[in-house]
Amino acid sequence: MQAANSNVKQRILVLGAGELGLAVLRGLAARSTESASITVLLRQATVQSSSMEKQQEIDVIRTLGIAIEVADVTDASVEELAAVLRRFDTVISCVGFAAGRGTQRKLTEAALTSGVKRYIPWQFGVDYDRIGRGSPQDLFDEQLDVRDLLRAQSRTEWVIISTGMFTSFLFDPAFGVVDLPAGQVNALGSLETKVTVTTPEDIGTLTAAIVLHSPRVINQVVYTAGDTLTYGDLADLLERVIGRKIERRELSVQRLQADLEEMSDDNLRKYRAVFAMGRGVAWDVARTFNGIHGLPVTSAEQWARSNLSRS
Template structure:
């Protein structure tokens, strides 16, 4: 059976920054994949919201042909989730870490209980296998629990899309790498350390392309990248685009560990420490799915021009 003859019901969990982009690109793919239905699971308060911005998003989803289902993955138990998932062939989780600890494994167990044919978990990030357990960011261990659950069974196909950091997060003032108010760039670990970044729009487009790829991608971690860049190259690009010099400061691994010892619950410090270690957070763009398929993505210079140049 070719992709044009495939009948499939796809359910996306959540329509936030990433979920909306995944839905947008799945809906476009579904236009040529006859028989494919795209659905989204939203909390009842979101699905029935009268707030203008939420209502506008719901209307846009409906215009794209996305069907709305109601449910709350944060409060629902595994049995309730399994019942919501069972009618669908593919589940794509766009519910991130903000949903709280245990959510990723609970969703995964519900998917397996429901006997769903294919599952794309929330793993849109770093290479958790390479980082391993016990990293500075403790929420990463649950990502490995999810992978263990999926690899221990053979009834549900799984697909992991490794994207690196959201590109915008690299420039988020609270993250501290790029501080344009003070005209300083901080290197996490060293100026040679590299980081892979991808925009939500590109993640949505590439996830849809991977899902509909022939031959079907089964039980694989697929790496994508908008760009892979060192902190030194990032500082160079910013200076070139902004046409002014920037100060450069290094946040070393020991200094970040000391800071974490003082503030063990500081989530941003945990992320900074992981990226400073420089393990599992970057891969060559030439090794990615998008490079092999000739799909252009938003690189760092382009992002800077679009978002930082007035």
């Protein structure tokens, strides 16, 4: 009887084990011991790395009972990647923009060539359909190419998981919205413009819930949200968390587009301009997967209370 059960286990392959990949692996391991076997695809250089941080990641992966497959998504051909992917039932890509232009298309082509039953591309971000082509962030057009490839075929099932921005990124000084030393929030577009955020930990838990959900989720865009808030709300919650007054500044779309024209290759300026437009970057928490199923998530204020010190 046990052997029969092991035969029906879903074989899941996760591509990459960065911040998001590790969160997805943890999420899967926490709920799928009976229903799935989990493997992660890593580069040989990562597995053999002498870096203490990399070795700790490998230890975590092994402790979770996750198998390791080795291939380099950058160097391998579509056919070589397809040969690896076809041994699995579900492939979840956690390989982001950092892997370079063309990688999202290449991985999708490899998944479709492999004939894998279900593919979850790396689309853990904004609603690219609503933003459309030709946005200030030119990398987004490749994400629409991926959607076109998936929708144009019927052999491989797909799920797109839209999560909004990583919660930590909203507070990251480099992003330029929250400037705690100056006691300032720089609202992208206006103080009424909204943004949806989810923590990587919640994305990992929710991705596992979506992938292992019964009835099976297929051929649709699924939304998550730890929080949806305006930049005015953000300033208010910062005042509550750090206990001092926050100045509110509005950065108009026109100003942010002008900033981008000055440095057209600056990725952060591209992101700021897109988010200022407010289209496809926010959605109602009530209609998300976690909202519909009553799953607990971390709000922006909860994140801030855990990660920002009163000063």
